[in-house]
Amino acid sequence: MKRKVISAIMSIFLLSALSGDAVCAAGKASGTNLALNKKYTIVSGAANDYSYTPEEKGSKDQLTDGVHGDPANCYSGLWSHFIRGVSRTITLDLGAVMAVDGFEATFIQNKRFGIYCPQELVISVSEDGISYMTLNTISNSVDNTVEIPTSVVYNASAGKSYKARYVRFYFDVQVNTFLDEIKVFGREDAGNALEITPDEKVEEKSYYDNGEGVGSKDIICFHNGYNPDEELFVNNKKDVFKPYISYVDKDGKMIDTMFDAVMFLTL
Secondary structure, X not given: OHHHHHHHHHHHHHHHHOOEEEEEEEOOOOOEEOOOOXXXXXXXXXXXXXXXXXXXXXXXXXXXXXXXXOOOOXXXXXXXXXXXXXXXXXXXXXXXXXXXXXXXXXXXXXXXXXXXXXXXXXXXXXXXXXXXXXXXEEEOOOXXXXXXXXXXXXXXXXXXXXXXXXXXXXXXXXXXXXXXEEEEEEEOOOOOOEOOOOOOOOOOOXXXXXXXXXXXXXXXXXXXXXXXXXXXXXXXXXXXXXXXXXXXOOOOOEEEEOOOEXXXXXX
């Protein structure tokens, strides 16, 4: 019996010794945690309903319950586990407009189990839940080669107090990402806090802009590449391509074109 007790004590000691803490900071934030017991939503950056889905162990409110998990026990129910899906956007509703000035989120780094911290955590705030202002971008300063389970705290100060009801935490998901508490610091009385200035909307550039940028509007794509078994598949001449890109009469003469450019995709 004594041996079992001693063994259990040693196991706890080793787990404590083989775990650590690190901080990624963009200005130190502290004070009253306005996020405590507040509700939030989680949105994946890419649909993964038919492959990998976000998996949360424990209650659905563990990110704001005020209880921190042990990095050496990521499946304790105190951590949210996210799998692939490119990224996650967590939107926290404070319930009313308040004065916010700092933020914090805790992740796990554990290379041994393929658990990595986000490269960046982006914090933005809003009064109406529609127009957001980016306040902080926190970069991961912990080396991915760190072997021991480590709690990595992303901490940022806005420098000033801003009026906000909604706070967004956006981060990339590196295969396995474990997130514990998210915190928002400030005060409930918005008082003389600053009004936010919403970010300008940036129009994403498409891969193909309907010809305005390249001078070609109608493009046909031919798949091409080396084929050791059938050279004819890749060693094509103009007579082979002609029917695909033009209208040809019974004498083989080109009457008109269907496309004004050809794109070869090498496989």
